[in-house]
Amino acid sequence: MSNEATVHGHSEVTTHEVHHDDHHGHHHQDTFITKYIFSQDHKMIGKQFLITGIVWAIIGGLFSVLFRLQLGFPDQSFPILEDLLGSKWAAGGKIQPEFYYALVTMHGTVLVFFVLTAGLSGTFANLLIPLQIGARDMASPFMNMLSYWFFFLASIVMISSLFVQTGPASGGWTSYPPLSALGDASEGSKAGMDLWLVSMALFVVSSLLGGLNYIATILNMRTKGMTMTRLPLTIWALFFTAVLGVLSFPVLFSGFILLLFDRHAGTSFYLSDIFLASTQKPLPNEGGSAILYQHLFWFLGHPEVYIILLPAMGMASEILSTNSRKPIFGYMAMIASLFAICVLAFLVWAHHMFVTGLNPFLGSFFVLLTLLIAVPSAIKVFNWLTTIWRGNIRFTPGMLFALGFISMFISGGLTGIFLGNSTLDIHLHDTMFVIAHFHIVMGVASFFGMFAGVYHWFPKMFGRYLNNTLAYIHFWITLVGAYLIFWPMHYEGLAGMPRRYLDVSGWVSFNQFDGLNRFISIVSIIVFAVQLLFVFNFFYSIFKGRRVKTPNPWGSNTLEWTTPINPGHGNWEGEIPEVHRWAYDYGKDGRDFIPQTEPVSATESKH
Amino acid sequence: METQIVMEQRKRIHPAKFTLWVGIGSIVMMFAGLTSAYIVKRSQPSWVSLNEIPRIFWYSTLVILASSVTMQMALRSFKQRERPQYRRLILITGLLGALFIMMQWFGFKAIWASGTTFAGAGAGQFLYIIAGLHALHVLAGIIALIIMSFRAFSTKRRNYNPVPVEVMSTYWHFVDILWLYLLVFFMMLT
């Protein structure tokens, strides 16, 4: 429908269309269903992604609290768990091994894909792309709606896998075969694994539908004057995110298809020479290679981590510049480094496979390319720091989280350099060091980017502010807590403590960490509780928050702040504004800020 | 409602067409993933190759090539406003597509009959999956063609907007070329 409606404005079309239903225009009365549920308004779809993402974040976070209980207190029992979860998963108040693996797996899957991919890109690409490029909606609002509903379906399937008899998938978020390919190998490899694959396939479809739309919208629907080099960096980041997704998710998909055939059709793409302990039988499969799956998975997997990070980078750039009242430093360098990161992201996947028996000669190329990523990353960090340097900083909650983002990105990026060296990785692979690395650089950093975005654009989404006091509490406890949780894990990893183990108390060498593990677990519970405070603030403020009185509360240059405080479908009431300059004229010629819509005057200095 | 919304936008290439091209890029990536998996696996020990590609794949290739021609003719007659001609041609295109899928199916059966089943991880198993996925993409095209032909026969709406037909024909040529690529790929590597 929407697609064909699009053509009205197209120059070469000669239309005599007999469209009856297309001329309601803006007086069209939305019902509850078309407005809140099957909405095609990008702003509403963005909110749907955000709220679904929040629900998932609570579930995924709760999983981690549960398995941290096990890791921090391996010899204690919590009878309440048995009451809550039943005797299958928590017999005698102790988390059972199968359940522990299910928790770890679901925590990873949910946070990586459902929260930090769909919840993050889905929310902000939908909200910001049309608003910041000056478009009334996405290229195809209908596909956009489908993208959300595929995500929703994926969510339902994933949730339902929690309730099947044999439990959800439990082979790790990467689902490596042969474990994930053989139903007999573990409880979690049975129905739960199938549901996991189906859910992920739906998720891939959702990402592709979204990504196609974001790219087409950014390239084709910009308002007059909005050249590519006038785009805010948020849009550039979201653009590269979408490109990464569109090129890498299909490869993951092909890996899943082969896995499904191995599971159910008797092929042996990933299977060879296996003797199953649980059934005491050798399997007939021959000729497969489990490493093949890892190649296909990490060809997506590595770009995926940047799919998660880039939107956070883009939003941080925008928020840092706005709240320092200074132009972003090195705009073109920022775009170039995003581009470089994108290209390199496709060339480094084997750094996750250094210890799979990868040819060491080949490995050295991957080391080189991996370490090269440090260059664009460092450029970005340098530019952010230079942007806030001597700025007139306003410590809004959004700004604080953007600053926290930089801090996390630096800390986690540095440990990446350790891991990127294949010789060091032999020792560090699959230890808590990796956990520390990627939680800081990807998990927490992107969460900070997302929080920054929510605090900054909440007034645009709901016409109200979040409560500041709660926001500051949220920020400081999360920042300090995140470091307290993840920093010590580096030491554990350096000492060789493996990740994903149910209980390491059998090794005397790790006994020194007992107290530390308890400490980490306690802090994670506190940090989790503080996130609930944020959730409360979020929902409370939607209804009861302080009202936004001016259309441009942050004194920002970008187009979204030229819309009414509560924009309708179509965003601008009159014509779409024309753009005359880039988005970062802050503190120029003695003026605090100059919106993008203001023509360049003759006397203005050049930047 | 979207009408006015979108009509004011300045457009370079029509967004629907552009979206299709990006979508094609992503389909290409999926097949690139599978064919490179094939190449990697092929160089490993215990690879089982196919003795020969069944003849019927040659005929199916001709069929899908022909369907590309009829699709192109359909587009032309649409632009020249020859509606009955257009209707006939998209129906023929869809039928040729269906014929193609059927012939692929017989090709699979021939391979299966020669002893290459799902067991194993050689050229045959890859072929089932890769060519099968390709056939699914043709099937999606056929469904789109059916929807378009319903539109063409409906008398309520008279639509002279060529964009959907253009998008359709680009997609159709794409699955055609994709099959040619896959066929050459299998020929060179078996």
Ligand code: HEM
């Ligand atoms: C200088 C930059 C970076 C380098 C050199 C680097 C290097 C590495 C290496 C070599 C590994 C594999 C460790 C192992 O499994 O033994 C790894 C794991 C990981 N990295 Fe990074 N990394 C960098 C930045 C990032 C960034 C920016 C992100 C995300 C936004 C990220 C996310 C991850 C994730 C999620 C994993 C773990 C995946 C898993 O095994 O579950 N890394 N990194």
Ligand SMILES: [Cu+2]
């Ligand atoms: Cu990586």
